Amino acid sequence: MQEAFALTREPNWVLHHEGYSLLSESALESRFALANGFLGMRAARAISRGPTWLSWLGYIKWASWPRCYVAGLFDRPNTVPPVPALVPVADWSRVRILLNGDPLLLSDGEMIAGMRSLDLRRAVLLSELTDRRPSGITGTGCEMRLVSMADRALGLQLLRFSLDRDGIDVRLEANFGMSGLGMEPLRLEPDLGAWHAEGTGESVAMAGAATLRAGGELLLPERPFSLRWVWSWRSVAGQQIEFDRIVAVARGDERDADPGPAAAMALARGRALGWRGVLAAHEAAWGQRWRAADVVVEGDDAVQRALRFAVYHLTSAANPDDETVSVGARALTGDAYFGHVFWDTEIYLLPFYTAVWPEAARAMLTYRFRTLPAARAKAARMGFKGALYAWESADTGEETTPERVMGPDGAMIDILTGQMELHISADVAYAVWQYWRATGDDEFFVAAGAEILLETARFWASRAVMEADGKRHIRHVIGPDEYHEDVDDNAFTNVMGRWNIARALEAIEALRARWPDRAVTLFEKLSLSDDEITDWRDAAERIVTGLDPATGIYEQFAGYDQREPLDLSQYADRKVPIDVVIGRERTQRSQVVKQADVVALMALLPDEFPGAMAEANFRHYEPRTAHGSSLSAGMHALVAARLGDADMALRFLHHAAAADLELDPNSAGGIRIAGLGGVWQAVVLGFAGLDISGETIGIAPRLPPEWRSVSFSVRWRGRPVQVRITAATVRVIVPDGQPMDVRIAGGIRKVDAGAPLEVSLKQATASP
Numbered sequence: 035m036q037e038a039f040a041l042t043r044e045p046n047w048v049l050h051h052e053g054y055s056l057l058s059e060s061a062l063e064s065r066f067a068l069a070n071g072f073l074g075m076r077a078a079r080a081i082s083r084g085p086t087w088l089s090w091l092g093y094i095k096w097a098s099w100p101r102c103y104v105a106g107l108f109d110r111p112n113t114v115p116p117v118p119a120l121v122p123v124a125d126w127s128r129v130r131i132l133l134n135g136d137p138l139l140l141s142d143g144e145m146i147a148g149m150r151s152l153d154l155r156r157a158v159l160l161s162e163l164t165d166r167r168p169s170g171i172t173g174t175g176c177e178m179r180l181v182s183m184a185d186r187a188l189g190l191q192l193l194r195f196s197l198d199r200d201g202i203d204v205r206l207e208a209n210f211g212m213s214g215l216g217m218e219p220l221r222l223e224p225d226l227g228a229w230h231a232e233g234t235g236e237s238v239a240m241a242g243a244a245t246l247r248a249g250g251e252l253l254l255p256e257r258p259f260s261l262r263w264v265w266s267w268r269s270v271a272g273q274q275i276e277f278d279r280i281v282a283v284a285r286g287d288e289r290d291a292d293p294g295p296a297a298a299m300a301l302a303r304g305r306a307l308g309w310r311g312v313l314a315a316h317e318a319a320w321g322q323r324w325r326a327a328d329v330v331v332e333g334d335d336a337v338q339r340a341l342r343f344a345v346y347h348l349t350s351a352a353n354p355d356d357e358t359v360s361v362g363a364r365a366l367t368g369d370a371y372f373g374h375v376f377w378d379t380e381i382y383l384l385p386f387y388t389a390v391w392p393e394a395a396r397a398m399l400t401y402r403f404r405t406l407p408a409a410r411a412k413a414a415r416m417g418f419k420g421a422l423y424a425w426e427s428a429d430t431g432e433e434t435t436p437e438r439v440m441g442p443d444g445a446m447i448d449i450l451t452g453q454m455e456l457h458i459s460a461d462v463a464y465a466v467w468q469y470w471r472a473t474g475d476d477e478f479f480v481a482a483g484a485e486i487l488l489e490t491a492r493f494w495a496s497r498a499v500m501e502a503d504g505k506r507h508i509r510h511v512i513g514p515d516e517y518h519e520d521v522d523d524n525a526f527t528n529v530m531g532r533w534n535i536a537r538a539l540e541a542i543e544a545l546r547a548r549w550p551d552r553a554v555t556l557f558e559k560l561s562l563s564d565d566e567i568t569d570w571r572d573a574a575e576r577i578v579t580g581l582d583p584a585t586g587i588y589e590q591f592a593g594y595d596q597r598e599p600l601d602l603s604q605y606a607d608r609k610v611p612i613d614v615v616i617g618r619e620r621t622q623r624s625q626v627v628k629q630a631d632v633v634a635l636m637a638l639l640p641d642e643f644p645g646a647m648a649e650a651n652f653r654h655y656e657p658r659t660a661h662g663s664s665l666s667a668g669m670h671a672l673v674a675a676r677l678g679d680a681d682m683a684l685r686f687l688h689h690a691a692a693a694d695l696e697l698d699p700n701s702a703g704g705i706r707i708a709g710l711g712g713v714w715q716a717v718v719l720g721f722a723g724l725d726i727s728g729e730t731i732g733i734a735p736r737l738p739p740e741w742r743s744v745s746f747s748v749r750w751r752g753r754p755v756q757v758r759i760t761a762a763t764v765r766v767i768v769p770d771g772q773p774m775d776v777r778i779a780g781g782i783r784k785v786d787a788g789a790p791l792e793v794s795l796k797q798a799t800a801s802p
């Protein structure tokens with residue numbers, strides 16, 4: 035078994051953490067979490083761990099937060115407000131060891147060594163522990179855990195340890211820890227348990243098998259309870275104990291579904307392979323993912339590590355085989371935001387999946403297609419046509435944003451985003467369009483994408499109301515800058531809405547020209563008339579954008595320029611968000627921007643910022659932005675890189691990378707996956723200048739001088755393309771198929787399959 039614990043020596047492929055600190059444990063558990071898009075597991079230690087309380091101010095604050103999640107398993111708990119939430123399932127990694135009857139606890143022993151390592155390449159969590167008991171007995175061991183990328187139903191845990199004494203009575207209990215609140219047991223059998231969520235009736239079954247060997251001899255366990263194994267033996271100093279546990283999980287989506295047989299079958303698959311086979315298949319599947327998605331930066335180890343960390347979590351979050359779920363704001367690594375899906379997915383994550391894992395992108399967009407009825411219902415409830423997606427979405431697509439939450443001072447705060455943060459509909463449409471452009475997946479477009487584009491465009495046309503000034507206004511909204519609520523004509527919202535309508539009009543043309551039968555059935559289904567299409571054109575022409583033709587600057591929303599200017603450099607040393615420093619009311623009265631808003635628009639729609647407009651808008655909004663969200667820095671890095679400001683772009687990139695890579699306490703509720711998507715975008719779309727939205731794939735690099743090269747692969751229109759960029763050259767390989775046109779720094783080059791093309795950047799820019 036020892037070989038399974040071998041740790042890579044390559045520093046850019048592994049994260050280490052030594053010790054156990056009550057203050058940072060929860061953030062560490064998020065950062066080192068394991069997931070495969072179906073199962074998620076925080077990196078809580080299996081042995082001798084919390085929960086441990088840190089404070090007692092009317093509540094217990096847990097240091098360790100051992101949690102396992104199953105994507106799409108939501109409950110509607112009996113809380114006020116009744117916000118649907120991802121429910122944790124039984125924690126299958128729990129191990130309890132008793133020596134002469136005394137449990138091995140964190141609180142009374144001496145931890146001589148306690149390293150946890152996350153091997154990013156193999157996607158395994160490795161822990162080492164050397165612990166001296168008050169009695170002087172010392173145990174040394176290591177644990178390995180994974181959730182399989184090859185068979186997403188499976189998890190694996192290996193444990194190997196020894197004691198330094200003979201004759202100790204040892205008892206090892208392998209448990210499935212408590213299941214989530216509100217999970218009712220349906221049946222509990224020796225090797226299988228099934229539970230359902232009280233509110234939704236969604237169910238889960240978990241099956242397990244475990245073995246233990248002492249000095250190579252198989253020991254038989256007692257089975258006192260379902261999914262519990264207990265072994266007892268007398269220790270021999272130095273004897274190796276080897277434990278393995280395979281678990282299998284299945285979800286039942288219908289109220290009376292029984293996922294038990296699916297879990298039992300998955301367990302049988304795992305047992306047939308054995309732990310070595312499960313491990314080998316998992317490593318092979320990750321090897322394939324890394325070949326498709328790795329980005330190699332020579333000359334900047336910090337960025338390299340940040341990218342690997344980002345690609346690791348982005349890959350862990352997705353499941354191309356499940357179209358009923360999407361990625362929540364904290365993926366499957368923590369409870370914050372209840373597992374809800376935000377615009378984060380379409381705007382911050384989809385560019386990655388579309389470029390390197392289109393099957394995963396398609397599954398996430400299909401989730402939006404499946405939740406289109408709920409988006410239609412939301413628009414109708416608010417008195418509008420078309421589809422308004424939920425700002426926070428769970429299993430059904432209904433709006434799940436809590437209407438009120440308790441603020442830090444105990445007062446209740448109304449949350450308006452669920453009613454006012456409308457840009458989500460254009461964000462979904464944006465991701466659909468980009469996916470279609472980059473993949474050429476006409477089947478998806480015809481079956482699902484076009485309908486999303488039309489229904490979201492219809493929403494914008496009905497929401498943009500003609501007023502006495504002859505313009506169409508979108509009032510009472512919240513833009514990405516959530517510090518400013520209930521504003522009129524947010525530039526991001528309006529320009530994205532207008533763009534959404536324009537793409538829908540293009541989609542109509544494409545349907546009529548290429549799929550006329552589908553055009554007829556779809557327009558009939560949607561009761562879409564020529565008059566309505568004419569109204570969309572009118573809306574697109576008349577929507578207020580806030581663009582000042584004199585300066586070329588978009589006003590973020592109507593009246594923004596009249597708000598109080600605030601010199602943020604005066605608050606540069608603050609450790610908390612600006613709204614905490616100056617108060618919510620003053621923040622709202624000021625020009626301070628929470629996160630990329632007009633800057634996000636620049637990142638998404640660069641063509642809306644021709645010539646000097648890009649620079650002018652960036653220089654206007656960058657100093658006004660307080661980065662009160664982890665979504666902000668990556669967007670700024672991307673835009674600064676495109677503008678050629680490598681210094682500023684690098685500063686923002688390091689800032690974005692630090693959010694979860696450093697132990698920021700805000701990661702306790704889960705990693706901020708959108709920020710990690712932002713890291714990938716800043717490097718690949720920003721510094722490398724990849725563009726997969728046009729009729730040809732484009733690369734327009736602007737590397738920082740200290741980087742020697744950047745290499746990555748993408749899939750464009752179904753074909754792999756490998757790219758390596760240095761300060762002076764771009765090298766492109768198209769492994770097979772027809773010759774491919776590639777736009778390099780503006781000039782079109784033909785790349786023959788299998789024949790690398792190397793272009794000097796000086797020449798490329800000289801001959802566009």
Ligand code: IFM
Pocket residue numbers: 363371376377378514516663665708
């Ligand atoms: O979607 C974001 C939002 O833009 C800022 N607050 C956090 C949300 C979830 O990440």
